[in-house]
Amino acid sequence: MGRRNEHTREELREIALQAAVELITEQGLAGLSARKVVSRIGYTVGSLYMVFRNLDDLIIQVNERTLEMLHARLAAAIIDHPPPAVAIRALAQTYIDFALTETRRWLAIYQHRLPEGESPPESFTEKVAQLFEMAQEQLAQLCPWRSPEDIALTARALWSGIHGICILGFDHKLEVAGGSPVQAVADSLLEYYLAGFVHPTTSRTR
Amino acid sequence: MGRRNEHTREELREIALQAAVELITEQGLAGLSARKVVSRIGYTVGSLYMVFRNLDDLIIQVNERTLEMLHARLAAAIIDHPPPAVAIRALAQTYIDFALTETRRWLAIYQHRLPEGESPPESFTEKVAQLFEMAQEQLAQLCPWRSPEDIALTARALWSGIHGICILGFDHKLEVAGGSPVQAVADSLLEYYLAGFVHPTTSRTR
C-alpha cells in the first residue's frame, strides 16, 4: 500500500483545505473531522498528518483564508475612496453582510480555540491586525487631530462593538420587537459612537 | 448492580452540576465530558442520562447558574442606586470584572452551541433578557425623553459592544502598545457612545 503519488504534497494540502472549507460551509465547524476531510478527497486518515501538524493546524489555515476573503470584501467596499465617515459605515456594513452570508465560515474563526497555552501562528494574527488597520486608517482621516493611541482604541472599540452585535445577533440574543435587530443595533452603535467621537461635548455625562 | 439509592434524583442532579462547574472552572468547557462528570461523583455514565436529557442539557443548566451569578453581581454593583450615568459604567465594569475573574465559566456561555435547529429553553433566554433589562432601566432613567425602542436598541448596542470587547480581548485580538486594552477600549466605547447618546449633535457626521 502507499506510494500513489497522484498529488504532490502541495496539491494534497490544497484539496484537503478545500474539502475542509466545504464541510464547514455545509455543516459548520462542529461538522468537521479529520476522517470526513480525507474521505472527501479519497485518502485515509494518516495522510492528513503528512501535510498538517494536526486538526487545529488545518482549521487555522482555513480560517486564514476566510480572513483573506473578508479583507478583500472590505477593501472592495471602499475602493472608490469615499469620505471617511462614509467609509467607516461601509466597512461595518460589509462586515455584517459577510457574517450574515458566510455565517459558518465567519463563525468558525471565533468558535475555534487552541488548547490553553498555545497561540495562533504569526501569519494568523498578522491578518487580524490588517483588518484593524483598515478601520484605523479611516478613523485617522476622520479625526486627524486625535492621537494614534486614541485612534487605535477607537478602532478596537468600534470593531469589537460590531463584532459583538454580530455574535449576539447570531445567537438570537438581540431580538427586539420587529425588524432585523443586527442592522438597527449596529446603526445605533455607529451613529452615537461616531457622534461622540467626532464632536466631543465639554459637559460630561456624569 | 443498580439500586444504590445513596442520593435522590434531585441530589444526583445537584452533585453532577457541581462537578460540571468544577470541571469547567478548572479545564474549560472543552475539558468537560459525561464520563469525567460521573467519575467525579462516583457514578457511571448511564446514570447521567437519568437526570439530564443529554450533555447539552447539563451544560445549559450550568450556564444558567453562571447567568444567575452574573445577574447577582450586576445587581450588587448598583444596589445603592447611583445616578444612571454612574450605574451604566458600574454595570459595564462589573461585566468586565466577571469575564476576567470567572473567565472559563463566562466563556462557556458563549462557547456552547446547540446542534443547528435546536434552541435553548425559555428559562435560559429569560435569564439573558433579565440582563438586558438592567441596562435598559438605567438608560431609560438617563434619557427619559427617548422612545422605548431607542432605549432597547441602545442597551443592546452597549451590551454587545462590551461583550465584543471582552471576547476579542480574551482572544488577545485587541493588544495595543501598553496597558490593559480591554479596560481602555471599554472606556472609549462608553465615553463616546454615551456622549453621542445623551447629547446628540445637530450636525451629522457625514
Add this chain to the structure above:
DNA sequence: ACCTGAACACCGTTCAAGT
C-alpha cells in the same frame, strides 16, 4: 426503580508495515 457496564458509532493521533 435505580444503576451498571457493555455496546455502538463516532472522535484525533500515531506508527509499523507495505509498495
Add this chain to the structure above:
DNA sequence: ACCTGAACACCGTTCAAGT
C-alpha cells in the same frame, strides 16, 4: 517517500441485564 489501516485512548448515547 508515500500512504495505509490497525491501534490507542478517548468521546456521547443507549439499553439489556442485574439488584
